[in-house]
Every structure is written in structure tokens, then in C-alpha cells.
Amino acid sequence: MRTQVAIIGAGPAGLLLGALLHKQGIDHVILERQTPDYVLGRIRAGVLEQVAVDLLDEAGVGARMHREGLPHDGFSLAFDGRHHRIDLHGLTGKRVMVYGQTEVTRDLMDARHAAGLTTVYEAEQVSLHGFDGTRPQVRYRHAGEDATLEADFIVGCDGFHGVARASVPPSAIQNFEKVYPFGWLGVLADVPPVHEELIYANHSRGFALCSMRSKTRVRYYVQCSLDDHVEDWSDARFFAELKRRLPEADAARLVEGPSIEKSIAPLRSFVVEPMRFGRLFLAGDAAHIVPPTGAKGLNLAASDVGLLGRALAEHYRGSDTGIDTYSQRALSRVWKAERFSWWFTTLMHRFPETGDFGRRMQQAELDYLVNSEAAMTAMAENYVGLSLD
Ligand code: FAD
Ligand code: DHB
Numbered sequence: 001m002r003t004q005v006a007i008i009g010a011g012p013a014g015l016l017l018g019a020l021l022h023k024q025g026i027d028h029v030i031l032e033r034q035t036p037d038y039v040l041g042r043i044r045a046g047v048l049e050q051v052a053v054d055l056l057d058e059a060g061v062g063a064r065m066h067r068e069g070l071p072h073d074g075f076s077l078a079f080d081g082r083h084h085r086i087d088l089h090g091l092t093g094k095r096v097m098v099y100g101q102t103e104v105t106r107d108l109m110d111a112r113h114a115a116g117l118t119t120v121y122e123a124e125q126v127s128l129h130g131f132d133g134t135r136p137q138v139r140y141r142h143a144g145e146d147a148t149l150e151a152d153f154i155v156g157c158d159g160f161h162g163v164a165r166a167s168v169p170p171s172a173i174q175n176f177e178k179v180y181p182f183g184w185l186g187v188l189a190d191v192p193p194v195h196e197e198l199i200y201a202n203h204s205r206g207f208a209l210c211s212m213r214s215k216t217r218v219r220y221y222v223q224c225s226l227d228d229h230v231e232d233w234s235d236a237r238f239f240a241e242l243k244r245r246l247p248e249a250d251a252a253r254l255v256e257g258p259s260i261e262k263s264i265a266p267l268r269s270f271v272v273e274p275m276r277f278g279r280l281f282l283a284g285d286a287a288h289i290v291p292p293t294g295a296k297g298l299n300l301a302a303s304d305v306g307l308l309g310r311a312l313a314e315h316y317r318g319s320d321t322g323i324d325t326y327s328q329r330a331l332s333r334v335w336k337a338e339r340f341s342w343w344f345t346t347l348m349h350r351f352p353e354t355g356d357f358g359r360r361m362q363q364a365e366l367d368y369l370v371n372s373e374a375a376m377t378a379m380a381e382n383y384v385g386l387s388l389d
Contacts, residue, residue: 003029005312006138006151008126008164010039010119012101013284013301014157015108019059020309022117026316029149031123031140033158036109040102043188043261046211046219047072047198047295048097048104049385052302061107068214069099075383077370078201079363081247084370085197091373091380098198100213101298128154128167131280152279155308157301159285160270168277178342180267180291182206182349185224187238191257193218194250200293201245202366204359206350207293208245210254221292223349228264235259267291269342271334274327275304281326283308288334290341293348299385300337304330306388333386340382 005021007014010032021028032039048056048069056062073089089095112119124141131154138149156164165173193212201208206223213219222241224233235258243251270289275282284301307330311322347365351358369375 001029001147002150003027004152004316005029006031006136006149006154008128008138008154008156009033009158009162009284009286010036010109010121011157011159011284011301012104012108012298013286013305014155015105015112016055016059016302017155017157017283017305017309018117018119019061019108019111020055020305021312022115023059024309024313024316026312028117029151030117030119031126031138031149032119032121033123033126035121040105040109043100043102043186043219043263045101045292045295045298046098046213047299048099048302049299050094050096051306051385051388052299053097055302055306056104056107058306059108059111061111064103064107065097065099068103069097070212070214071095072098072197075198075200076195077366078199078247078250079203079366083195083199083247084366086376086380086383088380088384091377092384094384096295096384098212100219103213104298126158126163128156128164128280131167132278134279136279153312154280156280156282156286157284157305160289162286164280165272165282165286168280172277174273176269176271176273178269180269180345180349181226181351181353182223183226183228183264183266184209184221184292185228185230185233185238185264186219186221186262187235187259188213188217188219188261189235189257189259190217191255192216194246194254199246199250200344200348201247202348202362203245204350205241205245207348208242209293210242210246210250224264226266230262230264233262235262238262265292267293267345269338271331271338273331275330276323276327281308281323283330287330288338290338291345292341293345294341294383296337296341300334303333303385303388333388336382336386344379 005028283304
């Protein structure tokens with residue numbers, strides 16, 4: 001099989017890149033290790049920046065998001081038993097869209113299906129060859145048969161544990177990593193949200209986040225230990241812990257309900273440099289991970305493929321400037337999002353090793369933040385997302 005662009009991974013990065021390339025008339029094939037249902041079953045991000053919203057519109061898949069998504073003009077920081085609103089729209093003129101990663105993925109899958117584009121699900125033993133030369137190849141097994149896909153370019157959109165980054169010789173790549181000493185326990189439940197906007201809570205027992213997927217479905221998180229197991233967290237224990245970390249008025253109002261999904265995610269900051277190796281590009285979680293505080297993971301995946309989609313379109317029109325500057329331009333955004341996610345994580349979580357001094361530093365910073373328009377504006381600018389250009 002021959003194509004112009006071979007994409008590894010049908011998560012949001014791979015699917016959105018495919019949709020953007022299709023709009024530009026560029027032929028491509030996506031190879032995905034899992035089944036479509038498995039990909040849709042992963043409950044992950046929930047907040048889209050304007051840049052991601054614009055890219056989904058550009059790809060022609062934004063209609064349901066505009067109908068069903070919830071535009072949010074602000075969020076609350078909760079500490080000392082009170083809410084402090086960050087007025088995103090008032091401070092920046094921009095807002096964010098609450099619309100789940102599962103829905104984004106479903107919309108992209110449906111559009112792909114309707115356009116008759118090729119996605120090979122359950123592709124096994126994917127391996128990458130010749131990307132340092134002019135004739136890259138991807139080999140894989142599918143339905144018991146060996147297959148080879150020849151392409152002009154390969155794009156690794158295969159997440160943190162994927163094969164693309166692992167195929168690059170270690171001498172050509174530099175990794176930057178920070179692992180945090182805690183995780184997030186997340187619960188999805190069909191109950192009305194406790195508040196009309198998201199609440200990020202800093203509490204002496206640990207961080208908590210009240211997010212949502214719709215007016216009838218919530219996504220709530222509490223900071224947990226890395227030694228915790230989901231089985232040890234009954235719904236009753238989860239809600240009791242969440243309520244302890246919220247202001248009293250929220251705890252009193254919060255509606256509990258049976259969890260539809262419950263999982264623990266570790267927190268990590270990770271960046272790989274560069275994001276291009278000859279005719280192989282990396283995009284999304286294959287190249288970088290942010291801790292979830294601030295919801296940058298999915299948005300970075302979208303902005304990477306936004307840049308790369310344009311760069312590949314320019315290449316086929318005769319200019320290589322875009323592909324030659326992709327790594328540098330993407331990394332400049334990535335590092336700013338890494339900084340914001342690290343800062344917001346550090347501000348909001350309980351770090352046992354920093355002791356009472358660390359706690360006082362957080363309290364001083366939160367107090368400064370909510371009383372300084374300059375500091376709130378800096379936070380809001382990063383939360384709504386930096387522009388693509
Ligand atoms: P992925 O979504 O990981 O997609 C990669 C795809 O590649 C997968 O479908 C995988 O099956 C496939 N693949 C992997 N290896 C191979 C292979 N060898 N061959 C073929 N296919 C392969 N972000 C937030 O903003 N907020 C959150 O609350 C949040 N929660 C998260 C919770 C978890 C548990 C995780 C892991 C991430 C979370 N994120 C969150 C981050 C966000 O979901 C990711 O940034 C986003 O999914 C990145 O999209 P992607 O397409 O780059 O990678
Ligand atoms: C969600 C996750 C985040 O990390 C965040 O900052 C906001 C919302 C969510 O899953 O809804």
C-alpha cells in the first residue's frame with residue numbers, strides 16, 4: 001500500500017491530523033493498535049481552548065461541539081472555604097469550551113467514516129523504517145497478514161507509550177521529565193454539576209477538581225496517593241473525600257451518584273526534543289505529557305497537528321519552510337504549556353515533602369493571585385491558550 005502520509009495512532013492527534021490533511025486533498029492512512037470501542041472508552045480530557053475549537057471547525061467536525069458543548073467564561077479557585085472567580089472572558093476576551101475528548105474522538109471517527117477514509121484498527125507489531133532517508137515505510141500485521149505501507153512521511157501520533165518515539169536512536173533525542181509524587185482519582189457520574197463553572201480546590205487534604213461533561217454528567221477528581229488502588233475507593237469514600245476538600249456550601253449542594261467510570265492517572269511532565277527526525281514527525285502525547293491541571297494535554301495535541309497539517313500542505317505546494325520549522329515552533333508552545341501546567345499543579349496540590357513552608361508559599365501565592373489583576377490576567381491568558389501563530 002502507498003500513501004502520502006502514514007499516521008500511527010487514532011487518538012485525537014492522529015484523527016484530527018487526518019481530517020486536516022483530507023481537507024487539503026492529502027492522501028493518508030491511519031494505523032491504530034486498538035479497536036474503535038477501546039479508543040472511545042478512554043475517559044480523558046474535557047476542556048477545549050479556542051485554538052482547538054477553531055481547528056475542529058477547520059476540519060469540518062465542529063457542528064455537534066457547537067450544539068452540545070458548554071462555553072465557559074470563567075472558573076473558580078476554591079481555598080480557605082471560599083470561591084475566587086477567574087473571569088477568563090473579562091480578562092482576555094476569550095472563553096473555553098467544555099466538550100469531552102470522547103465526543104471529539106467520536107465526531108472525528110464519524111466524519112472519517114462518512115468520507116470513506118482508511119483507518120486500520122487492530123494493527124499489530126507496527127514498526128517504522130527508512131525515515132532517515134527518502135522512502136519511509138511502516139510495517140505491521142493485520143488480520144493475520146503482514147503488510148507494508150510506503151509513504152512520503154510518517155507521523156507518530158501514538159501517545160506516550162507508542163512505537164514512533166521509541167524507533168528514534170537514543171543519541172538523536174533528548175528527554176526532559178518530572179514525575180509528581182501523587183495521582184488523580186477521577187469519577188464520571190450522571191448527576192448535575194455542583195456549580196455552573198469548574199472548581200479547582202486547594203485544600204490541606206489535597207487538590208480536588210469539579211469538572212463536567214454536560215449539564216447532566218460530571219467529572220470529579222481528587223488528588224490521591226500513587227499507592228492507591230481504584231478498588232479501595234468506593235463511590236461513598238470518593239464523594240466523602242471530595243466534599244471534605246470543597247467549601248461547605250458546595251459540599252452541601254453536591255449531588256452524588258453511581259460512578260460510570262473510575263480511574264487513577266499518574267501525573268508527569270515530559271518533553272522530547274526535537275519533534276522531527278528526517279521524514280518522521282511526532283505530535284501530541286508521543287512527544288510530550290503535561291500534568292492534567294489546566295487541561296493542556298488534548299489542546300497541545302490539537303495545536304501540534306494544526307501546525308503540522310499546514311506544514312505538510314505547504315510541502316505539497318512546493319515549500320519546505322513549514323516542515324523545517326515544525327519542531328521549533330511546536331516546542332515553543334509546548335514548553336509554555338509545560339510551564340503553566342507545572343505551575344498550576346505546584347500551586348494547587350499537597351506536596352508532603354515541602355512541609356509547612358511550602359503550604360505557606362501556596363497560600364501567599366493564591367492570596368496574591370486573586371487580588372492582583374495582573375496575576376489573574378497572566379493565569380487567564382495561559383488557561384484560555386496561547387494563539388497558534
Ligand atoms: P492518545 O490519545 O494517547 O492516542 C494515541 C493512540 O495511539 C492511541 O489510540 C493508542 O492506542 C495508539 N497507539 C499507541 N501505540 C501504538 C502502536 N504501537 N501502534 C498503533 N497505534 C498505537 N488531558 C487533559 O487535558 N485533561 C485530563 O483530564 C486528562 N486526563 C488524562 C487521563 C489519562 C489516563 C491520560 C493517559 C491522559 C489524560 N489527558 C488529559 C491527556 C490527554 O488525554 C492527551 O493529551 C490526549 O489524549 C493526547 O492525544 P494523542 O492523540 O496525542 O494521544
Ligand atoms: C478536566 C480535566 C482537567 O485536567 C482540567 O484542568 C479541567 C477539566 C476534565 O477532565 O474535565
